Amino acid sequence: MLFRSNPAWLSEYSGRNQLADLSQGINTADIDKSLVDSGKYKDKLYAIPLGNNATGMVFNKNAVDKLGITPPANGWTWSQYFQFGRDAKAKLEKDKYALMDATNDYTVYSSYQISQGKGYPVTEDGKFNIDKATYVAFANKYADLRKEGVVPPPDIATTDKESDAKMDLMNNDTVLMKRSFAALFPGYDGVKPGAYTLVTQPKGVQSSGFLKPSMFWSVSADSKNIEASKQFIDWFINDTEAADILTTTRGVPVSKKVLDYLTPKLTAADKLQIELIKNVAPDAQPFNPGAKGWSNYTSKDFKDIGEKIMFGKLTPEAAYDELVKKAKDYQ
Structure with a gap:
């Protein structure tokens, strides 16, 4: 099962081995490393950020x-x-x-x-x-x-x-x-x-x-469709069609390429969000999702x-x- 999750819940779910490892099969190359790492628990990637926040x-x-x-x-x-x-x-x-x-x-x-x-x-x-x-x-x-x-x-x-x-x-x-x-x-x-x-x-x-995911995509560890779920997540974060649908309703797009594509279409308030994120990112502290x-x-x-x-x-x-x-x- 694919579902949206809250960053505050990551340690709770991951600590009980309820989430699938998403380290392979999803392109995260265009996402800030500190933001990608926010979805890790004990060095395994259990969640993919859907939106960027700071x-x-x-x-x-x-x-x-x-x-x-x-x-x-x-x-x-x-x-x-x-x-x-x-x-x-x-x-x-x-x-x-x-x-x-x-x-x-x-x-x-x-x-x-x-x-x-x-x-x-x-x-x-x-x-x-x-x-x-x-x-x-x-x-x-x-x-x-x-x-x-x-x-x-x-x-x-x-x-x-x-x-x-x-x-x-x-x-x-x-x-x-x-x-x-x-x-x-x-x-x-x-x-x-x-x-x-x-x-x-x-x-x-x-x-x-620090950078903070607005929300995560995660997959249940017992899902029968883990690979299909990964493909769906990849589309959400890397496809411009998804960006046109979501704009910033789930946070600023996490992919830098998608963000560059979408920025000219955004409002002045949305652009100020992006400016803050860009100013925080260079020396952002590691995100702590909260201890179990x-x-x-x-x-x-x-x-x-x-x-x-x-x-x-x-x-x-x-x-x-x-x-x-x-x-x-x-x-």
């Missing part, structure tokens, strides 16, 4: 221009990111904020720790790897930003609903910038056409961005403990201890 930051360029401050630029650093927040806040109204509070955001923290050369907070083989000094420094940085009003207070920050026309804190003009993914950009542009643009995530001693059994830890436990810091119920040091304790339930 981490980045989306911001309201029209609002930034009106404030008269220097807009973010690709390749900027975390220090420049935090300073941009302070510069913007100095010119914003009292109930408006520059940045999102990322204390409870595993995706942002993960990118930050990677950029400091400390690896992923949870390794692909399921080992707890949150670096204490890095985590405490990150949480303290955002505590300072809360005090300065650069990020929203916790009762506002926790109401954010990503990509919602009214509840997304950037769409309702509460913040100027937030982390996002290239594939989400057309949705933001649809709410406020022409208002937003994209920039790479800030760097530390290393880059913090850890999805609740990264999506819920990290968030809950981070919010305790935001509401003043835990110090960063005590929160780290809580993260260590919680991790024992998953190891």
Whole structure:
């Protein structure tokens, strides 16, 4: 059986030997190696990316221009990111904020720790790897930003609903910038056409961005049509007819040749997606699809403990201890 799969499920399915090895029979020569490797588990290729995606930051360029401050630029650093927040806040109204509070955001923290050369907070083989000094420094940085009003207070920050026309804190003009993914950009542009643009995530001693498949094609290990399924996947990712049908509805095409063919037909918002992906790709970090059994830890436990810091119920040091304790339930 051929089916679409979510990158977050790869380790779960692959770890139970439920997927067929797709290393042979599908042309991946025109796909970024880091993107192809995102479909691997223990060195075997169990999933083929259907669409390309990348981490980045989306911001309201029209609002930034009106404030008269220097807009973010690709390749900027975390220090420049935090300073941009302070510069913007100095010119914003009292109930408006520059940045999102990322204390409870595993995706942002993960990118930050990677950029400091400390690896992923949870390794692909399921080992707890949150670096204490890095985590405490990150949480303290955002505590300072809360005090300065650069990020929203916790009762506002926790109401954010990503990509919602009214509840997304950037769409309702509460913040100027937030982390996002290239594939989400057309949705933001649809709410406020022409208002937003994209920039790479800030760097530390290393880059913090990574390429992420928008979704995968996988094949059941017990399928009677594995070879036919491979041919179908190959058509989806390498044929211009498939590209004309899909355009970017399942992410930016993964084949560079197909993307070159399709680009002249795309919208301005789609082209900004592609530009971000191209800017992230040269030094993209390896994609971590998530360790088997850890999805609740990264999506819920990290968030809950981070919010305790935001509401003043835990110090960063005590929160780290809580993260260590919680991790024992998953190891």
